[in-house]
Amino acid sequence: MKSIVLSEFAAGRLLGTREVALPIRDQVTAALDAGETVALHFAGTNPTQSFVDELVGVLVLERGESVLDHLVMKGCNEDTKAILHFVVGDRLDQLAERTALA
Amino acid sequence: MPHTLRAPVRITFDELQKFLALRDEVHDLFDTKIECDCSALTHVDPFGLCVLKHWFNDLEERNVVLRLRDLRLPIELYMRRMDLFEDCELVLLDDRTGSYRRRDMKGQLIELQSIHDQDAIQTAANEIASTIVHDLPGLDFSADPDEMTPSEGERAEETLAYVFAEILLNALSHGRRRNYKHAYANIAARFYPRENLLEVAIVDNGCGLLETLLTHPKLEGELTDSKAIEIALLPRVSCNRAAELGLDNTNQGIGLTVSTRLALAADGRCGVVSGDSVHSLMPGGLVEKAVIPYWQGTGIFLQFNKGVLPKVRKADIIQALPEFRTVRKIRFDA
Numbered sequence: 001m002k003s004i005v006l007s008e009f010a011a012g013r014l015l016g017t018r019e020v021a022l023p024i025r026d027q028v029t030a031a032l033d034a035g036e037t038v039a040l041h042f043a044g045t046n047p048t049q050s051f052v053d054e055l056v057g058v059l060v061l062e063r064g065e066s067v068l069d070h071l072v073m074k075g076c077n078e079d080t081k082a083i084l085h086f087v088v089g090d091r092l093d094q095l096a097e098r099t100a101l102a
Numbered sequence: 103m104p105h106t107l108r109a110p111v112r113i114t115f116d117e118l119q120k121f122l123a124l125r126d127e128v129h130d131l132f133d134t135k136i137e138c139d140c141s142a143l144t145h146v147d148p149f150g151l152c153v154l155k156h157w158f159n160d161l162e163e164r165n166v167v168l169r170l171r172d173l174r175l176p177i178e179l180y181m182r183r184m185d186l187f188e189d190c191e192l193v194l195l196d197d198r199t200g201s202y203r204r205r206d207m208k209g210q211l212i213e214l215q216s217i218h219d220q221d222a223i224q225t226a227a228n229e230i231a232s233t234i235v236h237d238l239p240g241l242d243f244s245a246d247p248d249e250m251t252p253s254e255g256e257r258a259e260e261t262l263a264y265v266f267a268e269i270l271l272n273a274l275s276h277g278r279r280r281n282y283k284h285a286y287a288n289i290a291a292r293f294y295p296r297e298n299l300l301e302v303a304i305v306d307n308g309c310g311l312l313e314t315l316l317t318h319p320k321l322e323g324e325l326t327d328s329k330a331i332e333i334a335l336l337p338r339v340s341c342n343r344a345a346e347l348g349l350d351n352t353n354q355g356i357g358l359t360v361s362t363r364l365a366l367a368a369d370g371r372c373g374v375v376s377g378d379s380v381h382s383l384m385p386g387g388l389v390e391k392a393v394i395p396y397w398q399g400t401g402i403f404l405q406f407n408k409g410v411l412p413k414v415r416k417a418d419i420i421q422a423l424p425e426f427r428t429v430r431k432i433r434f435d436a
Contacts, residue, residue, distance in 0.1 A: 016264075
């Protein structure tokens with residue numbers, strides 16, 4: 001399992017922008033393509049919805065719901081969990097809309 | 103002969119119309135001088151500072167010299183303390199602050215900052231939030247012995263950092279995508295100890311909400327700035343789902359929604375300015391709307407009760423959004 005410690009990318013505890021998430025997602029993508037499961041360590045961080053959407057939401061949109069089988073969210077406080085549920089839920093809904101239109 | 107203006111008594115979010123009307127009196131001037139009688143000016147809030155800074159920069163680009171006359175010493179001192187005149191070479195005033203004992207306003211003021219680059223947002227949002235909360239009197243930063251629960255100071259800092267990052271990202275990304283390449287955002291904050299209120303303003307000179315949401319289906323039939331503000335405050339409003347912008351630019355548009363609801367949850371209020379409209383939101387759902395002289399861009403005003411701020415939880419706000427749902431397939435692990 002590949003582990004990514006997200007606090008290493010934070011300013012203080014803040015993981016604030018899509019730009020910060022992009023290179024991290026590249027790491028995740030490479031590991032997923034190599035057949036690995038990826039553990040995202042959120043402990044000690046304060047992520048924004050924008051960051052989480054760029055990191056995880058885009059993966060859901062690109063790879064579908066099954067990508068969640070290969071991602072483990074570690075060290076999440078209640079705020080981070082809420083953001084993850086919202087982001088992933090919304091992207092899953094968007095996927096469903098696209099499928100319905102197709 | 104210089105053009106003459108008379109500054110209003112207050113340059114604030116609540117009385118923005120008066121300042122913008124003043125600004126419009128000289129909007130088409132180039133290569134000239136303006137004398138502004140500031141004898142009546144007594145108060146400038148963080149929102150006022152942000153719009154003043156934009157105005158000063160705009161005048162400078164047009165090579166217009168602005169002389170501020172009879173500015174009262176306390177207000178001049180406050181403006182200088184907030185770095186309002188930094189890099190404003192064409193704004194002239196009599197510097198009498200040397201003869202005035204500097205009031206120690208530590209814990210009340212956060213200097214105005216201009217953010218130009220998206221790369222700077224994360225660091226700036228963190229630093230500004232950290233500075234604010236560490237200077238606010240009475241916030242407890244003592245660590246939980248088990249280090250499981252953040253202190254109230256840490257919670258307040260996290261909330262503010264989240265809000266600043268999301269709003270600054272909106273400010274600098276939407277305009278840049280629409281050829282407002284030089285758009286930037288001013289951010290300022292002030293704590294009012296008597297009212298126990300922290301006020302924050304973030305004002306940009308980008309494309310504004312109407313242009314951002316021009317193709318949004320909810321705007322159909324009513325292409326107005328007021329309607330754009332109303333829609334922007336709804337969750338899941340995304341201007342960027344359009345395929346031509348590319349997958350990496352999609353977003354879900356809850357940053358502004360959550361930020362404004364955090365302020366309301368903290369017994370404060372909030373407001374949005376864009377184009378010719380201003381919406382002011384109060385706890386309890388009351389919304390006041392007004393028409394104002396045109397502002398090119400978007401301005402956000404947030405007010406937090408310092409005592410309540412540490413108690414508001416982003417999780418509560420997000421879970422209360424209509425579209426929130428628990429996704430059981432997400433794998434969480436301690």
